[in-house]
Amino acid sequence: MATLGQIIFYSMIVLIVLFTGLIILILSLAFSGSTTEVTSSNRSPVGNLGEDELLSCYLLTQRTGFSRVSVTWQKTGMKGLVYQYTDGSPNLREQNSQFKGRTNLILDDVVRGNVSLLLRSVRSSDEGEYTCSVDSSVGGGTISISLRTGAFSAPTFTISKGFLVAEAIRWYPEPNVTWFDRFGNDLRGNTNLTQSSMGIYSLVSSLNITEDSGTYTCSIENSLVIVVSRATITGSNVLWTTYFTYSTASSLLASTYLSIMTSVLCTFYLS
Ligand SMILES: *[C@@H]1O[C@H](CO)[C@@H](O)[C@H](O)[C@H]1NC(C)=O
Ligand SMILES: *[C@@H]1O[C@H](CO)[C@@H](O)[C@H](O)[C@H]1NC(C)=O
Ligand SMILES: *[C@@H]1O[C@H](CO)[C@@H](O)[C@H](O)[C@H]1NC(C)=O
Ligand SMILES: *[C@@H]1O[C@H](CO)[C@@H](O)[C@H](O)[C@H]1NC(C)=O
Numbered sequence: 001m002a003t004l005g006q007i008i009f010y011s012m013i014v015l016i017v018l019f020t021g022l023i024i025l026i027l028s029l030a031f032s033g034s035t036t037e038v039t040s041s042n043r044s045p046v047g048n049l050g051e052d053e054l055l056s057c058y059l060l061t062q063r064t065g066f067s068r069v070s071v072t073w074q075k076t077g078m079k080g081l082v083y084q085y086t087d088g089s090p091n092l093r094e095q096n097s098q099f100k101g102r103t104n105l106i107l108d109d110v111v112r113g114n115v116s117l118l119l120r121s122v123r124s125s126d127e128g129e130y131t132c133s134v135d136s137s138v139g140g141g142t143i144s145i146s147l148r149t150g151a152f153s154a155p156t157f158t159i160s161k162g163f164l165v166a167e168a169i170r171w172y173p174e175p176n177v178t179w180f181d182r183f184g185n186d187l188r189g190n191t192n193l194t195q196s197s198m199g200i201y202s203l204v205s206s207l208n209i210t211e212d213s214g215t216y217t218c219s220i221e222n223s224l225v226i227v228v229s230r231a232t233i234t235g236s237n238v239l240w241t242t243y244f245t246y247s248t249a250s251s252l253l254a255s256t257y258l259s260i261m262t263s264v265l266c267t268f269y270l271s
Pocket of ligand 4: 175176221222223
């Protein structure tokens with residue numbers, strides 16, 4: 001005669017085995033059920049006005065021997081197409097004039113299932129939601145990519161009359177500037193922004209430095225990009241390195257995924 005404790009114990013084992021089986025089934029359906037999918041290395045790119053931007057889209061598959069790759073790039077809310085490629089060549093009859101002469105695929109890559117769109121000289125009107133629809137002999141799919149546009153440029157540094165001066169000529173939307181010493185303490189800089197007739201900001205920010213050597217960090221930030229420069233002063237020389245970080249919506253996705261995983265683990269633990 002099994003005790004209540006034993007019954008609970010064995011029920012728990014059975015439940016855990018069932019859960020494991022279920023999760024393995026779901027995972028295997030999710031990962032091997034469809035062997036071909038369309039994906040992107042960056043679904044929320046930030047285009048720098050006037051520069052070229054690659055909208056990433058490619059087929060991910062275990063199968064080999066692509067043929068009959070065709071792709072249609074569309075922009076939500078816009079008449080006509082951004083770009084289309086069918087039967088081995090570009091098909092631009094329905095292309096919207098906004099994109100005329102400004103878009104192309106890298107044809108060598110198309111045969112490998114890479115149908116990323118190169119968009120030349122980004123304009124603010126290019127901002128929006130794009131869809132990349134692919135079809136091929138090994139399957140296809142659709143993915144959406146959200147392009148945001150702005151202006152951002154790395155600063156240059158000089159030393160002038162006891163001030164470390166950062167200058168950056170192209171920023172949009174309006175940025176702010178923060179200075180830190182090497183311990184991460186906030187320092188008070190003085191920043192001037194001027195706006196061109198096109199609305200683009202240029203900035204000059206100066207920091208009163210009391211010593212003639214040291215390392216300072218200058219961070220220029222707007223809603224799209226954070227540019228962090230680390231400037232090292234020796235005498236009247238200044239050397240610096242700069243890093244760009246683009247804001248993405250995907251950090252939100254990552255944390256959602258994490259919390260789903262956590263709740264799965266908790267369910268396990270509690271059962
Ligand atoms: C697709 O092609 C572009 C342009 O040649 C390249 O930069 C990118 O790395 C390629 N992506 C993949 C996944 O091969
Ligand atoms: C910012 O502008 C003020 C007033 O026009 C001027 O006095 C100051 O020197 C400027 N600062 C920089 C860093 O250009
Ligand atoms: C720069 O800082 C030093 C030391 O704190 C101070 O004596 C000096 O007046 C400052 N210079 C300016 C222009 O604010
Ligand atoms: C600087 O700008 C960013 C983005 O617009 C904003 O999130 C941040 O709070 C601003 N920081 C300051 C100190 O104003």
